[in-house]
Amino acid sequence: MPRAVREQQMLDAAVLTFARRGYRAASMDEIAELAGVSKPLVYLYLNSKDDLFSTVIRRESESLVAAVRAAVEPGESADRKLWNGLRGFFAYAAEHREGWAVLHQQARTHGEPFAREVAVVRGEIVAFVTELLGAAAKEAGCVGELADREVAGLAHALVGAAESLAEWVNCLSEEGTSGELTHPSAKDSAATMMNVVWAGLGRMMGGERWAPSGLAGQGSRSGVGG
Structure with a gap:
């Protein structure tokens, strides 16, 4: 399988894992398993967990x-x-x-x-x-x-x-x-x-402006540009 395709599979798995588990609780083991690859391959392609999260x-x-x-x-x-x-x-x-x-x-x-x-x-x-x-x-x-x-x-x-x-x-x-x-x-x-x-x-x-009660007219201008 081409590297680009395999990498997208890993990123898809990472998105699901981070969304469901949260960044802190998500593990590289879980991401690798969901992507159907080994954990060392995830590290090889996408480096650390921080780098993976940034890429996602x-x-x-x-x-x-x-x-x-x-x-x-x-x-x-x-x-x-x-x-x-x-x-x-x-x-x-x-x-x-x-x-x-x-x-x-x-x-x-x-x-x-x-x-x-x-x-x-x-x-x-x-x-x-x-x-x-x-x-x-x-x-x-x-x-x-x-x-x-x-x-x-x-x-x-x-x-x-x-x-x-x-x-x-x-x-x-x-x-x-x-x-x-x-x-x-x-x-x-x-x-x-x-x-x-x-x-x-x-x-x-159209020149309308809202103003607090009692101040009506003080902020009135003609159009957005005044």
Whole structure:
């Protein structure tokens, strides 16, 4: 069997083991057994357990970014691009639950360098979302320092909310649902985010601003750019 194929089998086994057992409890013996190879071969191909975990993080991170980017079609309107990007994100989290668990639960809780590697891929997604929201603001004629700052902040908030929603949906899948609570699809989750973010962005572009009671009007500006 070609080395590249054998290595992917080991990484697949590592993803399952890390997701189910956790980084600390996962053993190289278990990973080797699941992959159908000897433990010395795992060390030969992928070095230490730390190196193996880092390789898994990089592979799953690249898959997540690729899924989001592949879902967005060039030439679409800004809202369709964001909608499809969100659908790609939630579809990845639902279809690759072990990989999502490694990125969202395991890698972030074990310090450097793992948390930093996850932060890098998150930064790529935030930058992509910022680009989409920035294009929408520009199309609406909202430019300037305020527009840039608000778009950047909204992009960070959107990615954080999407991560939290994906985690909740996956927890529903694991625990099962009961009563009237139904399991949201990737399309449902994307629609939830669009209803919150896009509707709010549209009002901002129209010059509306929320202000605490008694301060209404003090923060009012015309458009996102002021």
